[in-house]
Structures are given as C-alpha cells and as structure tokens.
Amino acid sequence: MKYSKFLLKTQKEKPSDVDSTAMSYMVRAGMIKKVSAGLFHYMPYFNMIMRKVEFQLRRAMESVDCSEVKFPLLVSKETLEKSGRWNAFGKEMFKLADRNQAEYAISPTNEEYATLVAGSFVRSYNDLPFSIYQIQKKYRDEIRPRDGVVRAREFTMKDAYSFHASEEDLSAYYKRMAKAYTDFFTTLGIKTVPVVADGGAMGGLYCDEYMAIGDEGEAEIAFCDKCHYGANLETVEINDTFKEDMRFKGNYKEVITPDTKRIVDLVKMLQREPSDFVKSMVYNAGGQLVMVLVRGDREVNEAKLAKLLKCDSLELATEKEIKSIGSVMGYVGPMGNLKNVRIIGDYEIKAMTNFIIGANKPNVHYMDVNNADFKCEWADLRFATENDVCPRCGGKLRVAMGNELGHIFALGTRYTDKFKTTFVDADGKEKIMQMGCYGIGLERTVASIIDQHHDEKGLVLPLSVAPFKVDIIIVDTKKENQVQKATELYDKLEENGIPVLLDDRKAGAGVKFNDFELIGVPVRVTFGRALENGEVEIEIRKTGERLNAKVDDAYKMVCKILKNL
Ligand SMILES: [Zn+2]
Structure with missing residues (x-):
C-alpha cells in the first residue's frame, strides 16, 4: 500500500473526549472516528487489524471443529418469547416492527437460531456433537455508552454454539473451547485471565469470562500466575491461615x-x-x-x-x-x-x-x-489485595483491572428444553440436547491489543496483527534515487507477500517518522541521506534498535528481523 493513496489520517493531539488510553491511540492513529455516543466510523487501518484478528479467530474455531454460519440480524418476537428473552433481555435489546406491525428484535446473541438449526439437522446421537459460529454485528441499547469501542452500541461479536448428547461431552468440549480461547488471545499478544463468572441473563450450568489485564478496565480482578486461578476481586476467598494470638491480655x-x-x-x-x-x-x-x-x-x-x-x-x-x-x-x-x-x-x-x-x-x-x-x-470479610495468598495453590495473588473480551457458557438444556430440541440416543430414547455458547467481542479485543502494546509514542503492534510489517520511508520524494530504490524494495516485499506501507507522501521526514511510531509498524526502512553511501537505516519499533544496512542487503535484513520478532 502506498501511503499517498491510503485513507489514514493521524492526529498529533490527544483527543479530549475519550476516556481510555487505547481509545485515545485509536483516534490518533486514524483508526476510528466517533459519530455519536457509542457509534463509530471504523477506518481502513482499524479494519485491516480486525481482518488479522478475524483470521486468527477463524483458525481457532477450526481447531475445535466449529464451522461458520450466518444468521439473520432480525429475530421475531415469537422466537424470543419462546426462550423467554423477549422480556428478560430488558431495554438493552433494540426492538422494531415491520410494516405489518410484526415485532422483531435485533438479535442480542443467537441461541434461539442456533437451537433451531440443531432441531432441524440433528436426528440421532450420530449427528452429535456439532458446533457452529458466526462473526456478526450486534447492537445494544446501552444506557451510557462509554470507553469508546469497549462499550459501544454497535459491535462485532463471534458467537459460537455447540450441541451434545450428554453433559460429559459438553464439559469435554467446553474445555477444548477454553483452551482455544487462551491460545487465540496469546497469538494476538493479549494476556487474559479466565475468571469464574456469574451467568446473568444467559443462565446455564457454569461459565468463565476471559478478562484482558490492563491499567484500565471495567472490573478489578485477582489472579495467580502460578496456578492460573482468576476471579472477580469481590469474590476471591481468603483462606483462614492466621493463627489466633492470645498471648497478651489486659495490657491495653x-x-x-x-x-x-x-x-x-x-x-x-x-x-x-x-x-x-x-x-x-x-x-x-x-x-x-x-x-x-x-x-x-x-x-x-x-x-x-x-x-x-x-x-x-x-x-x-x-x-x-x-x-x-x-x-x-x-x-x-x-x-x-x-x-x-x-x-x-x-x-x-x-x-x-x-x-x-x-x-x-x-x-x-x-x-x-x-x-x-x-x-x-x-x-473472611475483606477484599483480597495484591500479595494475598491464592486460595487454590497458596501462591501470591496479583490484582489488576480487567476488560471482558470473551465469555463461555455451558448452558445445559436452558434453551434446548424450551425449543424441545431432541435427538434419539444410542439406547433408542428421545433426549434433550446439551448446549454450550461461546462469545468474543472483537472491537474490544483490538482495544486490548493496543492497551497492552503501546508506549508513549504510539502503538507497538505484535506481528500477528500488524496490517503492515514494514514501513518504507522516502525522506525526500524529490530525490529520484530515494524514490527508485525505495520502490524497488517495496516491490520485492510485496512480491514475496510481506505487507508493506510505502510512505511516499510529500511531507516532512519528521511527520513520517512520527506516524511510523504512532501506527506501530514493526519495522521501518528509511531511504534518506545515507543512500548517497549506498545505505538505508532500519529501525525496530518494539526495541527502538537502529542499524544501517547496504541497500542491496535491505530485503534480506528485513526478512531476518521479521523472523526473529
Ligand atoms: Zn494459585
């Protein structure tokens, strides 16, 4: 991509109307533009990162034999009444009516449709288990949209649903999905803690929230690095490991x-x-x-x-x-x-x-x-604090803010009961299917990547999500030699499938260097004055390390750096 043809308008100043660091960088890096409370224009650079995230997500879903579907956004009142969610979901669900006054909701999540699919395709235990997912926009009528994209009125969600012949099979699959979640977030460079949670409106057997650790967040969580225990701070139990000291009496x-x-x-x-x-x-x-x-x-x-x-x-x-x-x-x-x-x-x-x-x-x-x-x-009557004893392993607890990125639920028969979603089991008896559902909020995931990967100059994107791996800067676009040599490297990287940004704008070098740091491209190659000696300057964004290379070696050198990042 040539920067001169790319709609990426960065801004130097910190925006005044945002309430989180990640959001501030997203605005400055030209990724999003606020339209009104909780609604945003998502700009090309944001969408390129989203595509990387979605790519990793689809791989993660494939790894647990989950295949992609697409459900309608509109769900009829009758369908949601059947599950009890037409009323249970409350005012956060957008409702509307068609020209014949038939009422619909914009689906908050799609348990109902997934259950209908199971009902129409599964006959016997031979058809189970199966698992489906979609990546789709969701809408919530938030009372107070805040934290920018973290609590927006419109957001993208991956929602998956699995169906099983027994609770044991659901439980085994739930564990596989939990591992796929952890692996997915790790691939994106996000540190998350699974936290035992309260099912809320979803109901069901048990569930876990995936909380991204950060300086800012929605909830305080405690976690243990030793045994991977995690919980909302409020619920962390403190074991009675204290011995009552009764040596002194009446000294007061x-x-x-x-x-x-x-x-x-x-x-x-x-x-x-x-x-x-x-x-x-x-x-x-x-x-x-x-x-x-x-x-x-x-x-x-x-x-x-x-x-x-x-x-x-x-x-x-x-x-x-x-x-x-x-x-x-x-x-x-x-x-x-x-x-x-x-x-x-x-x-x-x-x-x-x-x-x-x-x-x-x-x-x-x-x-x-x-x-x-x-x-x-x-x-036990107090809140756990940093360095308290982990209730599970005796290790040290750490406390941080967390943002919920994903939530997985073992629903049991909460929905399949209501929709009479049955199958014929091996014993010839008709039984109700067991169900699980598994969500991830995608814009929040992008926000957490930024939250965990930035410095005072801007984003420091992990290679797995960086839209461009290399930023080639032409210091002076009037110098033919710089343009020519930079374009040669650009073409070679493109030919070899390495995504690259060529900063060919008629702008000052300072602007280009600042933008490289702000948008967080992992590697920069600069064609400037050193080219007179046949050299280019290479910088690694993450470490700030700079080195000079012969222009003919630049391609090799960049490949080597990328391999080791
Ligand atoms: Zn522990």
Missing part, C-alpha cells in the same frame, strides 16, 4: 483522641500506620445489628458479609442504632458491655498484636489491644 490503655472519627485523623494524631488499627463497622443486616472488625487499611467486603449473614439488605447502622448497642459513633469497638450485637472479626486480625481500637466512649480509643481482650467470631 486508654488514649484520649478527640475529633478522630476517621482512621486518617487517628493515624495523624497517634503517628502510627493504618495497619496498626482495627476498624469496627456496625451494620444493620435485615434488622440484626452486626459489628465487623477489619484491619485499618482494609475495606469490608459487603458481598461476603451479606453472604455470611444470609441477608439481602445491608446498611450501615445509624447513630441511634450504634447508641442502642452501648457504643458511640466514631469510637466503636468490640470491648466493654455491649448488647444486642453480633461481633465478627476478619481472619487477618487474629494475627495482629497491640493494635488500636475504639473504646465505645466519646473521644477515647484503646491502645495495645490484643485478641484475648475481647470475644468475637471469625470470618
């Missing part, structure tokens, strides 16, 4: 601490670390008052607390309620004569000694408090 003393209802004020006044304190929070859990103790630098994980107490509503207690247990707001603690309150300490406190805690009197805390000084139950 009062300390006067006026106006220190917040830990920060206390830390300042007593010149101690937040981890030297124990926070005591009182909750009203469906009418029952509960005091929760966590280390001063921790947050109470209310989801864990609600689960432990088996209650739906959890509210912080009012000043009046705190008074009713015999305490004072801002100075709550587990010691003294308290009534009508259940006290639960986080496991971690077991191992603490000589800590500071509220004394249930105005403006007073106790110092040098130990576990033997009060009684409580113990439970």
Whole structure:
C-alpha cells in the first residue's frame, strides 16, 4: 500500500473526549472516528487489524471443529418469547416492527437460531456433537455508552454454539473451547485471565469470562500466575491461615483522641500506620445489628458479609442504632458491655498484636489491644489485595483491572428444553440436547491489543496483527534515487507477500517518522541521506534498535528481523 493513496489520517493531539488510553491511540492513529455516543466510523487501518484478528479467530474455531454460519440480524418476537428473552433481555435489546406491525428484535446473541438449526439437522446421537459460529454485528441499547469501542452500541461479536448428547461431552468440549480461547488471545499478544463468572441473563450450568489485564478496565480482578486461578476481586476467598494470638491480655490503655472519627485523623494524631488499627463497622443486616472488625487499611467486603449473614439488605447502622448497642459513633469497638450485637472479626486480625481500637466512649480509643481482650467470631470479610495468598495453590495473588473480551457458557438444556430440541440416543430414547455458547467481542479485543502494546509514542503492534510489517520511508520524494530504490524494495516485499506501507507522501521526514511510531509498524526502512553511501537505516519499533544496512542487503535484513520478532 502506498501511503499517498491510503485513507489514514493521524492526529498529533490527544483527543479530549475519550476516556481510555487505547481509545485515545485509536483516534490518533486514524483508526476510528466517533459519530455519536457509542457509534463509530471504523477506518481502513482499524479494519485491516480486525481482518488479522478475524483470521486468527477463524483458525481457532477450526481447531475445535466449529464451522461458520450466518444468521439473520432480525429475530421475531415469537422466537424470543419462546426462550423467554423477549422480556428478560430488558431495554438493552433494540426492538422494531415491520410494516405489518410484526415485532422483531435485533438479535442480542443467537441461541434461539442456533437451537433451531440443531432441531432441524440433528436426528440421532450420530449427528452429535456439532458446533457452529458466526462473526456478526450486534447492537445494544446501552444506557451510557462509554470507553469508546469497549462499550459501544454497535459491535462485532463471534458467537459460537455447540450441541451434545450428554453433559460429559459438553464439559469435554467446553474445555477444548477454553483452551482455544487462551491460545487465540496469546497469538494476538493479549494476556487474559479466565475468571469464574456469574451467568446473568444467559443462565446455564457454569461459565468463565476471559478478562484482558490492563491499567484500565471495567472490573478489578485477582489472579495467580502460578496456578492460573482468576476471579472477580469481590469474590476471591481468603483462606483462614492466621493463627489466633492470645498471648497478651489486659495490657491495653486508654488514649484520649478527640475529633478522630476517621482512621486518617487517628493515624495523624497517634503517628502510627493504618495497619496498626482495627476498624469496627456496625451494620444493620435485615434488622440484626452486626459489628465487623477489619484491619485499618482494609475495606469490608459487603458481598461476603451479606453472604455470611444470609441477608439481602445491608446498611450501615445509624447513630441511634450504634447508641442502642452501648457504643458511640466514631469510637466503636468490640470491648466493654455491649448488647444486642453480633461481633465478627476478619481472619487477618487474629494475627495482629497491640493494635488500636475504639473504646465505645466519646473521644477515647484503646491502645495495645490484643485478641484475648475481647470475644468475637471469625470470618473472611475483606477484599483480597495484591500479595494475598491464592486460595487454590497458596501462591501470591496479583490484582489488576480487567476488560471482558470473551465469555463461555455451558448452558445445559436452558434453551434446548424450551425449543424441545431432541435427538434419539444410542439406547433408542428421545433426549434433550446439551448446549454450550461461546462469545468474543472483537472491537474490544483490538482495544486490548493496543492497551497492552503501546508506549508513549504510539502503538507497538505484535506481528500477528500488524496490517503492515514494514514501513518504507522516502525522506525526500524529490530525490529520484530515494524514490527508485525505495520502490524497488517495496516491490520485492510485496512480491514475496510481506505487507508493506510505502510512505511516499510529500511531507516532512519528521511527520513520517512520527506516524511510523504512532501506527506501530514493526519495522521501518528509511531511504534518506545515507543512500548517497549506498545505505538505508532500519529501525525496530518494539526495541527502538537502529542499524544501517547496504541497500542491496535491505530485503534480506528485513526478512531476518521479521523472523526473529
Ligand atoms: Zn494459585
């Protein structure tokens, strides 16, 4: 491709109306142009990357014997009513009516159509298992489209569906698909963590989300590099590995601490670390008052607390309620004569000694408090943090932001039941098919590639997705020798099937160098002043490494570099 003929308009300035780094680079690298909230023009350079991603995706689907279909975008109300999703999907699903007032939805995902296909093609267990997928645009009426292409109203999705004679066969296939997902993301250079997830509107037996790790993201996740455990931070269990320290009793003393209802004020006044304190929070859990103790630098994980107490509503207690247990707001603690309150300490406190805690009197805390000084139950009540112990293998946990790129579901008979999708099994009996479904959002995948592969100058695209592997820069297009030699290399690379961009624009060299860095072409070959000595300059984008080569060796050299990238 010649740059002078290519619609690729980069911009130097950071766009002001975007909310993520990946998005900012996509706008600057001329990949997308926002039309309105959640709608974008996808420009040629973006589409070229998408084609690379789709190529790898089709290979991944082939590797699990999944073949490509194409379903209609429109699904009738009757079909979606049969699965129960016409109402269940809520306002995010676009609905419309035809001229005869027949109602349709723009398909959110295609479980219904896939099930119909299974129903019409499968007769006996001999026809199973089979698996189909499509790559198609989807539409969601998002309340607040944000993060650019990550939560757009229109996006491309790969949705696959598999059908099986037994739950065991579904489970075996699910594992193959999970591996294909991991391999696919690895090929694109994206680090993902599979996270056990909640099925939501899809329903089913079990499911996993594939979260791309990044500095920015939709959800906080914890993961373990040792055993590949991953989970949403909120749900990570912390095992009780702490031994209760009961050596000291009665060593505590009062300390006067006026106006220190917040830990920060206390830390300042007593010149101690937040981890030297124990926070005591009182909750009203469906009418029952509960005091929760966590280390001063921790947050109470209310989801864990609600689960432990088996209650739906959890509210912080009012000043009046705190008074009713015999305490004072801002100075709550587990010691003294308290009534009508259940006290639960986080496991971690077991191992603490000589800590500071509220004394249930105005403006007073106790110092040098130990576990033997009060009684409580113990439970896992906080959020996991970096370096906490992995609940599965005992390794160290890491915490990062994650973006969901894919979601796989073992649906079981959730849909096939409703559509009476049966087959005749080996025993001659008619049975309901087992089903799985497997999605990947493609624009988000591109955004994650950029999120994980950029520097301050722009994209650093992995070879597997780079639309051009080589960027040939002609420094001065008025110099015939530069044009001629650059074109020769360009032709040779093209002939040999190496995608190449020839920057033949009538622009300054600085502009061309900046664009090379911004759009992230893996290798640059520059035809400039060095050509007078029969040389070109080669730069590797990823490492910034530069070297000079004889112009006649340039082709060989570029091939060698690409091979080793
Ligand atoms: Zn682990």
